Amino acid sequence: MRGWRVGLMIAALIVAAAEGFLPARAADPAQVLKERLATMKAINQAMREIKVYSGKGDFAKVLPAAQKVADLTAAIPGLSPEGSHTGKTRIKPEVWKNFGHYKELSGNSVQEAKKLIQAAGKKDRAAVLKAFSDLANSCTACHEPYRVPKKGD
Numbered sequence: 392m393r394g395w396r397v398g399l400m401i402a403a404l405i406v407a408a409a410e411g412f413l414p415a416r417a418a419d420p421a422q423v424l425k426e427r428l429a430t431m432k433a434i435n436q437a438m439r440e441i442k443v444y445s446g447k448g449d450f451a452k453v454l455p456a457a458q459k460v461a462d463l464t465a466a467i468p469g470l471s472p473e474g475s476h477t478g479k480t481r482i483k484p485e486v487w488k489n490f491g492h493y494k495e496l497s498g499n500s501v502q503e504a505k506k507l508i509q510a511a512g513k514k515d516r517a518a519v520l521k522a523f524s525d526l527a528n529s530c531t532a533c534h535e536p537y538r539v540p541k542k543g544d
């Protein structure tokens with residue numbers, strides 16, 4: 392192949408990438424799904440720890456777990472790109488009709504986790520229990536509209 396033809400091909404590829412015909416980074420729905428589920432499981436694990444430690448009044452251990460929930464719930468929209476509802480997933484395609492709302496719900500969970508961090512910082516048991524319950528409700532607030540239910544939910 393002559394040099395100018397290679398040059399033209401490269402130019403065409405650059406244009407295609409710039410126009411979005413080629414993904415900027417490899418969009419692998421299976422990988423995104425795996426990360427989303429692993430993140431949700433990690434959130435769930437942190438919630439269990441919070442429940443145990445707040446029951447024991449061990450607020451020093453509630454803090455890092457609540458911080459983890461804040462960080463991970465903030466990551467949910469980024470782990471829910473359009474088209475990532477293939478395979479063994481319960482995410483509803485409605486997410487991409489209302490992505491603004493979905494982001495808002497993720498933000499609400501982050502806010503509730505931050506309130507929990509504050510309450511744990513003050514070692515205020517009643518406030519910790521209230522914040523934990525509000526945080527758990529913020530999970531349901533997103534699962535109800537955007538996750539396909541299964542037995543036990």
Ligand code: HEC
Nearest residue numbers: 428431434435438480481482493496497500530533537538
């Ligand atoms: C902004 C929306 C949103 C918020 C907030 C949210 N989730 Fe989820 N969660 C989802 C969606 C969507 C799924 C389904 C994911 C899938 O199957 O692809 C899910 C799935 C899960 C699962 C099941 C994972 C699996 O392996 O099937 C658990 C457990 C979970 N979430 C826990 C939580 C907890 C605990 C919180 C709150 C601290 C929370 N989630 C907050 C949207 C959310």
